[in-house]
Amino acid sequence: MTRTRREWGRVALAGTLALLAVLPGAAPTVAAAAGDGSPYAGALRANCAAYPGGATICSAQVPSFDGTPLDVDVTRPMSGTGDIHPLIVLLHGFGNDKHEWESTSEVADGADKYHWNSHWFAEHGYYVLTYTARGFRDNGPKASHQPSTPAGAAPTCLPPGGSACPPAGTIRVKNKDVEIRDTQWLAALVALAYPDINRNQVAVSGGSYGGGESWLQAAAQAGSEYWSDWPGLPRLRLQVAVPKYPWTDLAYALMPNGHPGGPSQAPAGEPYRGSDLYSSAQGAPDTPGVGNPIGVTKTSYIGGLYSLGTANGVFDEGSLSPQSNGPEPFTAWLARVDAGEPYSAPGRVDDPIMGQLRAAFSGWHSAYYQPGWRIGR
Template identity: 35%
Template sequence: MRARLCAVLFGLSLLGAPAPVSAAATPSPIGLTCASVADPFNHWFCTGHVPSFDGVPLDVDLTLPAGGVVPRPLVVMLHGYSNDKTEWESNAITNVKADKDHYNNLAFASRGYAVLNYTARGFKGSCGPGTLAAGCARGWTHLADRRFEVRDSQYLVGLLVDAGVADPAHIGATGGSYGGGQSMLLALEGNRVTAVPDPNNPSTYGNAQLVAWTSPNGVGLRLAAAVPKYPWSDLVHSLVPNGRASDGVILADRNRLHPLGIEKESLVSYLYAAGNAPTGYYAPPGMDPTADLTSWYARLQAGEPYGGDPAVKAAIDQLRIWRSPFYQDRLIATATTRVPVLDLQGWTDELFPEVEGVAMVDKLRAAGWPAGISLADVGHPIAQNKVADWSDLNERANAFLDHYLLGQGGVTLDLRARVSTCDATVGKDYTSGNWPDIAPRRFTFSSTGPGATASVVANTDGAATDPIAVAAGNGGNGSCITLSSLRTTGTAVWDFPVTTTFTLLGEPALHLDATVAGVDAEVNSRLWDLGPDGMATLVTRGAYRFSGIPGGATLETALQGNGWVFLAGHTIRLQVIQVDTPYLRPDTLGSTIAYSRVTLTLPAT
């Protein structure tokens, strides 16, 4: 990671909309410096720093098609956590990174779009670490907050509309991970902005109000379409799952926030470090209670018990109210413009798995919003992100945006899922108009064989199944996890023979009858496909927190899910463990669990 100074280049006045310029003239919208690029498209590339609504300078790039400055459909491309504006930029329509191939600034500009890429506040060129220049004193990251990062995008779009660059009726947003979550929040706000009374006074942030989204010159604005790529919808449960989230197919979605779940420690720690100095700028502890990432992380790492701690509740409320699309029921219900959404989600994404997309899209569709989803083996590790998978996903995303922003072609907002494979083949595609119908069959496996686990015994396969370790061993890429043998230390194990070939498509449901010695315990699970040769491939996994009175308990949880073909003659192996380090943070409170019955139900085609 490289440190970048936060420079402030105050440009020309942003108040007036300039007259269109000729094709030969050099544009300079919103004070950016532009140059013509000698390529087959002769596009303009503009760059510079632009003060946001609160004066924080943002590092901005703008790509324009050849020709004069005229109002064009605009795509806002938002980067991932701790990255910068260059993530979705390319010097060609093609790109060696599969999710950017035919899906980057030049690819969109070549079709007539204006493209906005900028670095989110608190990272690298937008008030990253170093000697903070004027305007950066409060330029720390707010972690995709509706009141700040989302408003930054809205403000920059307004400037481009006033400058005659963007068509106010044809604005789209897309991005991956951190940018994907913001894309979804932008869609939910639609034609509204969340404004705080005083950006310099954190005590006023809780009084933020929804107001009409207008440009600085008063032009009414709205988002026309959004394509979130591998986003979260519930930032609490995705980082600290308690095992009660569900896509609703087999198990009902329950309270995801209480008890607070189990930290995905390797992923959360990686992200915390990646976004901190020397790459980013976090608020000094105690300076801003609404974005106190350092204090939040320290409290999470301090461990259980979390219940009853007002600091924990305050952090949960910040993530739920201002950063999690899934909890924006008011935005959804009161929307006067329902923005079309196409969610691209990953089966094998250990950070933001299937439920983050499916549950959100189901909620939108139930409220009458035009929304669709495509699932494949993509996203964060351990996803493989194959070229063939992204080629099809990007083709669908491009057609979706071209329809809503350019008025070209037609789209079908259905629900699609592609089966994951570990070899070079492309898995089968399934399509439905209703998510439960995509996997109408059920395969149920039960056992009364006993099992026992303890919070002091770790499973020694933990490192081999950790997404950060897998990525580190594969040049930053994901990979199928296939082991020649599975160690049973610290695990309760049940084997179920597969007598008929079937395809898992969705979240397995796990039911356990147990006796718990302890008031708090982790019930973590891994589901394997064990071949006749003894090779075991990880299909999916789960994490569940028990919190309650010691004694007999019935535990139900949905695993993360996948699209996977189980062949006749193979064996399904279920492991239940309490210590799954380094992926999951071990419980500070001790416990043991004895299992007397297990039932595993798989949605299938």
């Protein structure tokens, strides 16, 4: 039988994660010393239900590191799969929810979730953490293979449920200091709730919105002893990240092909004068104007994502004042993008709103600019 490239890719990924399940690592000790997270670890064991196919899912609303309620599911490894288990976090796409990678069979949708879902990993000895990302609602299962949330789960902030809970529980588009820490915090809570998790065998995977986070999580581990390190909670090491159709530079992904203008447009004395008219320029995320020019906005993408976010969640609406890392004014940023070019003021320096947007999307939401990105490559 001849395998397609996609099939070979799936075999390779499955092999990588199968290896994770048997890699030597220090066996986990009994639950870590009690800390702020310990009362919520019990909630991740309390409300559980068995589903067709043999999987058991436990569901709870638990506060994140900053107290924001998050809608969390844990799929337990099936019986007969060993005594010590790896943990994988499956991260959903933009506008979706925790159900995206959940399934009552290993087949799931028969496409990109075939043998890549909560059931398949539980069948192969994994704990699986799935949760609705901060700011998004949970609209329930969208396909017949997706399990419903076990009855009795605590109500969430905004109907119809999920993790949309203003003012803090808002969409931050995978901010390295917000959603990235949510995942690290929740993974540590799961490890506290289930002491048979090997803390040195953790993986993350996700598509699109979840793929962008997967890269950011990999960058967070690179160059650090621990990936998740919270007082009173188990310390975890991330061994594998499997991004699917992700971004590494969100600003460039949405506004690509910025260039300095070439010899006919660059003012005399600028370092880029005489450069190729079509050469791309990617500077540091806080490099203004000519050093890292804004490219062509993908208007349909940006507008579509914003509409999807407002339909299924709540965006953060921060200030346009200078800031380090949020809150972030997504609606104001969109209005400036929609107003169109020019995106720079006289002298070809970014106007304040576009400069803020670029610094945020590249510096706070993109793996490419994180210190661990180059260390880990």
